[in-house]
Amino acid sequence: VKKSKAETAKTRQRIVEVAAEEFRRNGIHETGVAEIMAAAGRTQGGFYRHFESKDQLVAEACSASMDQLVAAAKSAIESGNMAFLKHMDRFLSASHCEDWSGGCPIVFMGSELARADVNVREVVSEGFRELIDVMAGSGSGSRAARAEAILILSAMIGAVTIARILNDPKLSALVLKETKTHLANRFRRQQAEGG
Amino acid sequence: VKKSKAETAKTRQRIVEVAAEEFRRNGIHETGVAEIMAAAGRTQGGFYRHFESKDQLVAEACSASMDQLVAAAKSAIESGNMAFLKHMDRFLSASHCEDWSGGCPIVFMGSELARADVNVREVVSEGFRELIDVMAGSGSGSRAARAEAILILSAMIGAVTIARILNDPKLSALVLKETKTHLANRFRRQQAEGG
DNA sequence: TGTACATCAGTGAACGCGCGTTCACTGATGTAC
DNA sequence: TGTACATCAGTGAACGCGCGTTCACTGATGTAC
Numbered sequence: 001v002k003k004s005k006a007e008t009a010k011t012r013q014r015i016v017e018v019a020a021e022e023f024r025r026n027g028i029h030e031t032g033v034a035e036i037m038a039a040a041g042r043t044q045g046g047f048y049r050h051f052e053s054k055d056q057l058v059a060e061a062c063s064a065s066m067d068q069l070v071a072a073a074k075s076a077i078e079s080g081n082m083a084f085l086k087h088m089d090r091f092l093s094a095s096h097c098e099d100w101s102g103g104c105p106i107v108f109m110g111s112e113l114a115r116a117d118v119n120v121r122e123v124v125s126e127g128f129r130e131l132i133d134v135m136a137g138s139g140s141g142s143r144a145a146r147a148e149a150i151l152i153l154s155a156m157i158g159a160v161t162i163a164r165i166l167n168d169p170k171l172s173a174l175v176l177k178e179t180k181t182h183l184a185n186r187f188r189r190q191q192a193e194g195g
Numbered sequence: 196v197k198k199s200k201a202e203t204a205k206t207r208q209r210i211v212e213v214a215a216e217e218f219r220r221n222g223i224h225e226t227g228v229a230e231i232m233a234a235a236g237r238t239q240g241g242f243y244r245h246f247e248s249k250d251q252l253v254a255e256a257c258s259a260s261m262d263q264l265v266a267a268a269k270s271a272i273e274s275g276n277m278a279f280l281k282h283m284d285r286f287l288s289a290s291h292c293e294d295w296s297g298g299c300p301i302v303f304m305g306s307e308l309a310r311a312d313v314n315v316r317e318v319v320s321e322g323f324r325e326l327i328d329v330m331a332g333s334g335s336g337s338r339a340a341r342a343e344a345i346l347i348l349s350a351m352i353g354a355v356t357i358a359r360i361l362n363d364p365k366l367s368a369l370v371l372k373e374t375k376t377h378l379a380n381r382f383r384r385q386q387a388e389g390g
Numbered sequence: 391t392g393t394a395c396a397t398c399a400g401t402g403a404a405c406g407c408g409c410g411t412t413c414a415c416t417g418a419t420g421t422a423c
Numbered sequence: 424t425g426t427a428c429a430t431c432a433g434t435g436a437a438c439g440c441g442c443g444t445t446c447a448c449t450g451a452t453g454t455a456c
Contacts, residue, residue, distance in 0.1 A: 001400055001401080001452095002399050002449090002451045002453090003452080004453090005452085011399080011400090027307065027310055030224065032441075032442060034443090043402065044401095044444090045401055045403085045444095045446085048443095049398070106360060108309075109306050110306045110360070111307055111356070113360045114360050115221070115225070118362065122362050125361045128357065128361060129366065150373045150374070153353070154350050154353035154374055155346070155350050155353055157353040158349035158352040158354070158356065161305045161306070161352060161353065161356060162323065162348070164309035165301060165308045165316060165319055166316070166319075166323060167317050171320065174345065175345050179346065179349055182342075182346055196419095196432065196433055197416090197432050198418075198419080199418085199420090200420090203431090228409080228410060228411085229409085229410090237432090238435065240433070240434055244431070248410080248411085249409095249411090
């Protein structure tokens with residue numbers, strides 16, 4: 001049953017969106033093509049009308065996830081310091097550890113991404129570069145500002161990665177809390193000094 | 196062909212060691228029981244003489260990996276400040292990004308561990324607790340010292356996780372370098388203040 | 391504008407493959423007497 | 424100490440299952456005239 005071009009495009013987009021979510025939730029390897037298609041309201045056979053392979057979908061889904069992350073960071077930064085602190089708090093919250101909608105792909109698929117194919121790593125790398133740019137003030141960012149962005153990102157991603165693994169909710173919360181207060185203090189000091 | 200108790204114990208230990216390495220190298224899901232047994236010099240059928248399931252092996256292998264990590268950190272700390280700085284440098288090196296022998300399980304299997312079963316998460320959590328204790332000076336560690344340990348661990352694990360994903364060796368090296376210098380400065384400042 | 395036809399999104403079954411696990415079997419080990 | 428036998432580490436083939444991918448088919452879409 002052929003569909004109109006508009007509907008075809010919508011289906012494709014829906015597959016990518018659903019896949020991005022499922023990959024973050026269950027991991028790349030543990031999420032099957034059939035499962036994604038079912039979640040998108042289609043059967044598995046139609047998948048290859050839209051993508052050459054699962055790997056291609058992985059790359060597009062990761063790209064979409066990174067774009068979402070960059071957009072959220074950008075919007076928070078453009079809304080001023082308080083908004084950015086709030087954004088960091090949300091990233092370092094217990095709910096982000098469990099809630100994969102809009103979650104960070106590097107946190108949710110970290111070790112799988114390191115082993116992913118070249119296209120996947122490329123789109124994630126590009127997203128990470130954009131994140132640094134956004135946080136350091138676009139292309140005008142000084143080397144120091146870029147370094148600061150890298151440190152913040154490493155600390156946030158490391159903390160949530162660890163918090164998600166830990167079995168003990170108290171220790172998990174402690175890791176998040178210490179990182180949160182540390183980054184908040186650091187950010188405020190930076191703002192006071194830098195302007 | 197039954198083997199002596201001594202040989203049986205040696206085989207079991209070898210399976211765990213080999214598995215710890217392979218899981219870090221290729222991931223938990225992508226490493227098969229047959230592959231591990233072959234690397235241990237046995238055939239797959241014998242696996243279930245030693246373990247109830249692959250999951251049980253995953254837990255023991257992760258436990259071994261964490262023990263190794265804790266032992267390395269402990270030894271570095273007991274050898275003084277310079278040795279500890281050197282240890283951090285090695286953790287944050289390009290070679291650690293690629294070299295999974297003795298690598299950090301949280302870095303190499305991060306997102307898989309978060310989805311692993313309760314026993315696996317438990318042994319990793321216990322290892323992480325020990326890491327904090329070792330770095331904060333055993334049970335005698337103050338709350339501030341434990342907080343400091345958590346921050347250092349988050350930053351290191353985050354940085355290497357990211358560096359491993361990035362496709363661009365220059366950016367990868369930058370992430371590691373900035374984290375390295377930041378942590379070294381921080382550590383030296385801490386030592387000067389605290390004693 | 392109307393008609394004939396090629397296209398192609400979507401279906402659902404099938405393919406080959408690799409996985410974790412089971413099984414019948416082998417023969418050296420270690421124990422009971 | 425010697426002998427008979429139960430045990431069990433290890434083998435290699437087989438099991439069922441789920442995966443990514445392919446395929447013949449359907450019928451609405453969009454195009455050529």
